[in-house]
Amino acid sequence: MFLKSLHLRHFRNYSEQSVTFAAPKTILVGDNAQGKSNLLEAVEWLATLQSHRTHRDRDLIQQGHESAQIEATLERQGVPLDLAVSLRPSSGRVLRVNGCTVKRTADFLGQLNAVEFSCLDLELVRGTPAIRRNWLDRILLQLEPLYSQLLQTYQKALRQRNALLKQAGSQGWDEALWQAWNQQLVINGTRIIRRRQRLIERLAPLAQDWHRVLSGDRETLTLSYESHVPLGDGTSEAIVAAFSEALATRRAIEFLQKTSLVGPHRDDVGFCLNAQSARQFASQGQQRTLVLALKLAELALVESVVGDTPLLLLDDVLAELDLQRQGILLEVMGDRYQTLMTTTHLAPFAAPWRQQAQILKVTAGTIASVSDTAAQTSD
Numbered sequence: 001m002f003l004k005s006l007h008l009r010h011f012r013n014y015s016e017q018s019v020t021f022a023a024p025k026t027i028l029v030g031d032n033a034q035g036k037s038n039l040l041e042a043v044e045w046l047a048t049l050q051s052h053r054t055h056r057d058r059d060l061i062q063q064g065h066e067s068a069q070i071e072a073t074l075e076r077q078g079v080p081l082d083l084a085v086s087l088r089p090s091s092g093r094v095l096r097v098n099g100c101t102v103k104r105t106a107d108f109l110g111q112l113n114a115v116e117f118s119c120l121d122l123e124l125v126r127g128t129p130a131i132r133r134n135w136l137d138r139i140l141l142q143l144e145p146l147y148s149q150l151l152q153t154y155q156k157a158l159r160q161r162n163a164l165l166k167q168a169g170s171q172g173w174d175e176a177l178w179q180a181w182n183q184q185l186v187i188n189g190t191r192i193i194r195r196r197q198r199l200i201e202r203l204a205p206l207a208q209d210w211h212r213v214l215s216g217d218r219e220t221l222t223l224s225y226e227s228h229v230p231l232g233d234g235t236s237e238a239i240v241a242a243f244s245e246a247l248a249t250r251r252a253i254e255f256l257q258k259t260s261l262v263g264p265h266r267d268d269v270g271f272c273l274n275a276q277s278a279r280q281f282a283s284q285g286q287q288r289t290l291v292l293a294l295k296l297a298e299l300a301l302v303e304s305v306v307g308d309t310p311l312l313l314l315d316d317v318l319a320e321l322d323l324q325r326q327g328i329l330l331e332v333m334g335d336r337y338q339t340l341m342t343t344t345h346l347a348p349f350a351a352p353w354r355q356q357a358q359i360l361k362v363t364a365g366t367i368a369s370v371s372d373t374a375a376q377t378s379d
């Protein structure tokens with residue numbers, strides 16, 4: 001898969017900007033707060049219809065404007081493909097594939113695949129469970145576009161159920177409606193749990209292998225999906241039964257706390273190094289190694305499932321890695337994956353590597369092509 005060009009209009013700090021990608025590797029260099037991450041965010045948005053930096057479309061639109069557009073031309077297995085999105089909070093999103101408007105997000109997702117690795121991902125180990133759930137969900141959205149509908153249906157059931165819990169204790173309690181939302185929560189929640197659990201099972205051996213390489217065979221990484229619902233033998237029937245039972249058991253406490261306490265919206269992912277919780281014991285260096293192993297696993301999994309090489313988006317991460325890990329990452333990338341990476345300095349990139357890359361200078365929402373020497377001089 002190759003992203004040939006990108007056009008941004010009123011997206012973040014870009015007023016109107018076209019970029020043509022001319023090499024498998026593109027380095028976006030510039031000072032802080034110039035728009036480097038914003039450009040990667042636009043590509044991430046085309047891949048997942050989400051940003052890991054914000055949940056609100058409004059934030060993506062340039063201040064003082066009503067709408068933003070992202071347009072991309074790519075080549076997928078030799079076939080050209082045009083993608084376009086228009087974000088307008090007042091009237092919603094418009095998604096187009098090859099000039100035709102698509103109604104379902106599932107028809108847009110999966111057209112462009114990308115694996116993003118940013119310094120925010122370093123939070124995957126120590127951050128909140130929501131960060132790890134979002135990570136799984138973003139991968140699933142690319143592997144299985146219909147997952148977006150499943151998430152939406154689940155979130156709707158959760159919102160309705162929480163609204164009912166807020167009314168609990170008042171007159172006119174509607175038990176039938178409560179049971180109906182419980183059923184929706186259990187059916188869709190079970191589907192989500194099973195998909196996430198299967199994803200972990202597929203990522204685990206890949207991440208384990210990478211981790212072994214990165215840690216010089218010193219540590220063994222294990223991944224587990226930590227659900228509030230006992231998974232039993234992992235079948236739908238077993239999870240549905242356990243989920244229903246957990247809801248019945250926790251009914252009193254949910255009524256007291258007025259919120260839903262059981263379901264995939266509360267689940268987590270566990271990482272262990274040599275059987276010890278990475279969240280509690282991993283050093284900064286071990287966390288970086290672990291996250292790099294996860295990202296390399298993600299890259300391999302997306303590639304094997306979609307049958308094409310995803311784009312790799314590296315947002316300011318090379319500086320976070322030591323020379324050995326940088327070397328491994330750059331070697332894996334080779335020319336196999338089209339890679340867009342941001343940096344404030346070109347120094348960490350070896351000279352031969354820089355010479356092969358397209359270097360773009362980002363300054364206050366404008367992008368200019370520069371030679372290696374020119375970028376170095378102004379660096």
Ligand SMILES: Nc1ncnc2c1ncn2[C@@H]1O[C@H](COP(=O)(O)OP(=O)(O)OP(=O)(O)O)[C@@H](O)[C@H]1O
Pocket residue numbers: 011012013014030031032033034035036037038039058059060061062063316342344362
């Ligand atoms: N909706 C918006 N409208 C206008 N400007 C915005 C909007 N959202 C973000 N910005 C601006 O974009 C800039 C941040 O860009 P970005 O996050 O891409 O930085 P960066 O170049 O990657 O820098 P760093 O190296 O610090 O990560 C800031 O100046 C911010 O004010």
